[in-house]
Amino acid sequence: MxxxxxxxxxxxxxxxxxxxxxxxxxxxxxxxxxxxxxxxxxxxxxxxxxxxxxxxxxxxxxxNGYRLDEQNSYNHQYTQYSNKHDIYQLQILLQELQQTSSRLNNVRIAEVRSRIRILQCLAEHGVYRKRAVLECDRQTIISYLVDVESWTLQEIQLFGNTIDLLDNDHNFLFFKKVSKMLEYYIDMEKGREIYCALLINLIEYTLKHQQYDATEVLVVQLKLLATDYKEFFHQAVCKFFQGVLLLRTGDKKAGKRITTKMLAIMRELDQGALADDFALLLDDDYLRAFASSE
Missing domain, CATH: 1.10.260.40 (lambda repressor-like DNA-binding domains)
Incomplete structure (x- = not known):
């Protein structure tokens, strides 16, 4: 062929x-x-x-007939549907995955089913609740990441996608692992893209848990990594996070101005679902509800 x-x-x-x-x-x-x-x-x-x-x-x-291979096709669909909060398409993807069984496919099933349950919880209760995830699915993901001794971008991306599903101890353990590998992927476009997404999800996690010292360090890392013009979206999100930090720990007026501007840009670029997600970081009532649900 x-x-x-x-x-x-x-x-x-x-x-x-x-x-x-x-x-x-x-x-x-x-x-x-x-x-x-x-x-x-x-x-x-x-x-x-x-x-x-x-x-x-x-x-x-x-x-492959101008088609993505299986792994890249899955990553593309999962990312697209998750970012748009498209529960219906995620359910279709889940049904397709359930037609076959393998260790990697079982991890994908756990990942998709967990995302569906998290998004359904947000739609029904107005808050992301980690306990909405089935414990068997969480353990499937954790076991896979622990058992794979040498990670490649596939495992790094899986960790980035599931940060909000995992406990603090495993997030800390896995972040230490991926931090050591960054230097190997910094010159690779796909590697930078995956690391930028990972940092964004980590920053969102630390902000929700009011771990502002960690947030500040991660924001600096994201700013240093997202320097190419093709990483404009990551730069915009980084700027938004800087605004959130100002709101929480510094100049509230400047923070409000920055976050409002960045959210408007996201919505203008047809990323309304992501903008809505990030806007939750500015909602004190939501953050209190999130803290009580942990």
């Missing part, structure tokens, strides 16, 4: 076989490879893609 895809890309780009394969594989092997009759080692495939001036992620996306 990969050989046939390589051939299509090569011809569309106007490259000869010699330009693409060079001394990587023989001419006869390249011909059979492009017919789909031969396989090729991963290191050789990467060299060939280098000659085609193509990223491995883009190649796999094209080879």
């Amino acid at each position: 990969y050989g046939e895809t390589i051939r299509q890309i090569r011809l569309k780009k106007g490259f000869t076989q010699k330009e693409v394969y060079g001394t990587i594989i023989s001419k006869s092997y390249a011909i059979e490879f492009e017919k789909g009759k031969h396989q090729i080692a991963a290191n050789l495939l990467l060299q060939i893609l280098e000659n085609l001036s193509m990223d491995i992620d883009e190649f796999l996306y094209i080879a």
